Amino acid sequence: MTQPNDLLPEGLEDRLPLEAARITAAMRACLDVLDAHGYDRVRPPLLEFEASLAGRMAGAEPGEARAMFRFVDPASLRTLALRSDMTPQVGRIASTSLKGAPRPLRLAYCGDTVLIAASQLDPARERLQLGAELIGADSVAAASEAVMLAIEALKAAGLTGISVDFTLPDLVDTLSAAAFPLGADQIEAVRRELDTKDAGGLKAAGGAAYLPLLYATGPFDSALAALRDVDAGGALKSRLEGLTRIAAHIGDAARITLDPTERHGFEYQTWFGFTLYAEGLRHAAGRGGTYRIAGSDEPATGFTLYLDRLADAAPQPSPARVVWLPLGHDRQAASQLRGEGWRTVAQLAEDEDPATLGCDHVLDAGSVRALQDRGA
Structure with a gap:
């Protein structure tokens, strides 16, 4: 019977064995991919001094620094x-303990994060965050590596139907500097109306020249062509060339779309950002891009995957072979079985039933037999 004190706070939940197994399998698969590509894992602490952590979250999503639990x-x-968020912690490590390490520096991470309050669209207040950061580079080559690494990690976790949506986070800053001038008080309003795709609001904010950007979205090739038509005076030439090269690097590994005015979740990215989606997921699988590390201003490129979300679409791991170890069993033989990949369950009392406890085999006289063959 559930007691009042057994209830969990809003936005927090237990992960039961089947779901926990999917999350664990996805985590291992993703970390193996990052390790294979030369990314060394770091493990920052769950707690830090608030001043240090919040100070390195400059440019993060509005209110995110205020959403941290404090005591x-x-x-x-x-x-x-x-x-x-673990990304600022990785930036701190790169800027302090690993300041003298050769660049580009490749770091991976995985750990839990918590929020005081979550959004209505995603009410979870605890998230398992996994990612990779390429410190010291924000070039086209670095962006290409990050996107392909994220795609490969998602595929290793068993996800299918992967798509990547490109964006240009500094689009308004770039165009407003010369091609489509804006006053300092207009820039944020134009960004907001572009992000919400509000043509009327965009005109009212003084951004009529930016209206064509609302239609430069969709499948990559057609959206890029529309964006080239907007590129008055070649202000976006280098960025469009960069997007083309990144898309060529991805090839047919994923479906590519372009939404150059998307800003949500890219508040601290610089010239390039991307969002990852996969079949069967209601929310984004991950997000990444180029940025500057707060405090040191060092260029970097990285991405984050939301493992809790991936578990909704990741396949259930194949059930392991489970061997029942009767009272007085051969411990050396049991150890050898575990080394071969078997799971073992040791009998603790006379009245235990191996089948009820999930066993399909039994260790009998030093050999493994199916339960039915033993007559159990």
Whole structure:
């Protein structure tokens, strides 16, 4: 019977064995891909001083720094915060402990993050975040590596129907500098109306010249052609060439779309951003792009995958072979079986039933037999 104190807070949930197995399998598969491509894993702490963590979240999504749980550390009497994003922590590590490491520096990470409050569209307040950061490079080559690495990781986790949506986070800044001038007080309003795809609001904000950008979206080739028509005076030439090269690097590994005015989730990215989707997922599978590390201003490129979401579409791992170990079993033989990939369940009491406990084989006189062959 459930007791009142057994209830979990809103936005938090238990992961039961089948779901936990999918998440674990996806995590292992993704981390193996990152490791194979030369990304070394780091493990920053769950807690940091609030001033340090919030200071490195400059440019993050609005309110994200304020969404962290805070409390006073009894040891230092300073305010601590539970991380809501691991990317700033990786930036801190790269700028401090690994400041002298050769660049480009490839780092991977995986860990839990928590929020005081989540959005209505995604009410989860605890997330398992996995990602990779290429420190010291934000070039086309770096962006191409990051996108392909993310796609490969998703495929290794068992996801299918993968698509990538490109965006240009600094599009308005670039165009407003010369091609389509805007006043300092207009830039943010134009960004907002482009992001919401509001043609009327865009005109009212003084961004009539930006209206064609609303229609430069969709499948990559057609959207890019429409964006080239907007490129007054060649202001976007280098960026469009960069997008073309990244798309060529991806090839047919994923479906590619382009939405150059998308800003949600790309508040701190610089010239390139991308969102990953997969068949069977209601929300994005991940997000990445180029950025500058807050505090050091070092260029970087990276991505984050949301493992909790991936579990909704990731396949269930194949059930392991489970061997029942009767009372008084051969412990050396059992150890050898585990080394060969079997799972073992040891009998603890006379009245235990191996089939009920999920076993399909039994260790009998040093040999493995199917339960029915033993007459169990």
